[in-house]
Structures are given as structure tokens and as C-alpha cells.
Amino acid sequence: SQQGEEDPQALSIQEGENATMNCSYKTSINNLQWYRQNSGRGLVHLILIRSNEREKHSGRLRVTLDTSKKSSSLLITASRAADTASYFCATGSNNRLAFGKGNQVVVIP
Amino acid sequence: DVKVTQSSRYLVKRTGEKVFLECVQDMDHENMFWYRQDPGLGLRLIYFSYDVKMKEKGDIPEGYSVSREKKERFSLILESASTNQTSMYLCASSLFLTEGGGYTFGSGTRLTVV
Numbered sequence: 001s002q003q004g005e006e007d008p009q010a011l012s013i014q015e016g017e018n019a020t021m022n023c024s025y026k027t028s029i030n031n032l033q034w035y036r037q038n039s040g041r042g043l044v045h046l047i048l049i050r051s052n053e054r055e056k057h058s059g060r061l062r063v064t065l066d067t068s069k070k071s072s073s074l075l076i077t078a079s080r081a082a083d084t085a086s087y088f089c090a091t092g093s094n095n096r097l098a099f100g101k102g103n104q105v106v107v108i109p
Numbered sequence: 110d111v112k113v114t115q116s117s118r119y120l121v122k123r124t125g126e127k128v129f130l131e132c133v134q135d136m137d138h139e140n141m142f143w144y145r146q147d148p149g150l151g152l153r154l155i156y157f158s159y160d161v162k163m164k165e166k167g168d169i170p171e172g173y174s175v176s177r178e179k180k181e182r183f184s185l186i187l188e189s190a191s192t193n194q195t196s197m198y199l200c201a202s203s204l205f206l207t208e209g210g211g212y213t214f215g216s217g218t219r220l221t222v223v
Contacts, residue, residue, distance in 0.1 A: 097142075098168075
């Protein structure tokens with residue numbers, strides 16, 4: 001069943017700006033993951049945050065998790081044109097990963 | 110470079126045909142998955158397998174079956190293709206079902222049923 005729900009659904013920013021996306025979910029989770037999908041391709045795993053973690057960094061990515069609010073955010077700092085993609089959150093529970101509908105980010109050079 | 114390979118990028122099939130979508134991974138992963146992706150609906154899990162010859166239904170298994178005879182290969186079968194199965198199909202594999210790391214996805218197969 002569908003778990004994550006990203007917000008905003010579409011985002012357009014200038015190169016160099018930061019991009020922030022949010023994800024909400026409904027049930028308890030073991031972890032939350034973020035993926036990127038370039039147009040017409042498969043998904044690429046970006047980062048995983050466990051339910052007992054509050055914040056995690058990987059390069060220009062920063063993920064936060066608030067289990068009390070059942071929400072997560074993904075921040076991409078100093079965006080580049082190559083960051084143009086769809087971003088999905090996915091929640092892990094019951095031995096399966098459930099994906100949100102995705103968030104389209106366009107970075108304008 | 111580790112990889113999940115889907116045999117076709119694009120397929121066009123006729124209604125009623127039996128369709129096989131093949132997926133091979135070279136990472137010795139226990140777990141493999143088939144998702145379909147549709148605009149506005151995101152990714153939905155069709156079937157997954159946690160071991161050779163083992164399979165479990167996902168959220169939308171109707172109209173599909175799967176086969177996992179070897180660890181590296183996971184096939185999705187549309188027994189009698191219908192137009193509502195026109196979609197992007199994504200295969201993935203992982204070492205763990207949900208813990209410990211992410212899924213590795215193939216590039217996808219865009220299937221059109223006419």
C-alpha cells in the first residue's frame with residue numbers, strides 16, 4: 001500500500017539555490033529512504049535514515065526524520081542542473097518498501 | 110559496477126499475448142522485486158521474491174505471475190496482456206528486504222499493450 005506522500009509535488013529553482021522536499025507517511029516504519037529518478041530511467045538510492053535517527057547527511061543531501069509527526073524532509077544544497085529529476089521517499093516496514101508518488105524538481109541553469 | 114539489467118527498454122505487445130519481462134542482477138542479492146510505475150500513482154509493488162523459488166504478492170498482483178528459478182533472475186509474466194497493463198515496469202534487487210540499505214533498480218521496461 002502507498003505510504004509516503006511527497007510535498008510539494010513540483011519544484012522549480014535556480015541553480016545554486018537549495019531545494020527542500022517533504023514526505024509524510026501514515027504507519028510506523030523501520031526506516032525511510034530517498035531515491036532519485038532521472039527522466040525515463042530507474043531509481044537510484046540516495047540515502048536511508050533509520051527510525052531512531054533524526055538527521056543524516058550525505059554530500060549535498062540532508063535528510064531529517066520526525067517520527068512523532070510521521071514526516072521527513074530532503075534538502076539538496078547548492079543545486080545543480082544535474083539535480084533535475086524526480087525524487088521519491090520510500091518507507092520500509094512489513095518486509096517491503098512502499099514508495100510515494102514522487103516530487104519533480106527542475107533546476108534552471 | 111553492480112547492476113540490475115532488464116532485458117528490454119521498450120516493448121509493444123498485443124492484447125491477449127503472454128508477455129515475459131526478464132530481470133537479472135549480478136550482486137548475489139537474495140531479494141528481488143517488480144514494481145510498476147504510472148503517472149500520478151507512483152511505484153506500486155507487484156511481486157517480490159526473497160529466495161529462489163519463493164515469491165510473495167505485493168499490492169497489485171492481479172494479472173501477473175513471477176518466476177525465480179535462479180538467484181540472479183526474476184521474471185514477471187503477464188499471462189494475457191491487457192491495455193490497462195500498459196506501464197513502466199521496474200525491477201529491483203536488494204541484500205535486505207527493508208533494512209540495511211537501499212534497492213538497486215534496473216532502467217525499466219516501458220510496455221505498451223495495444
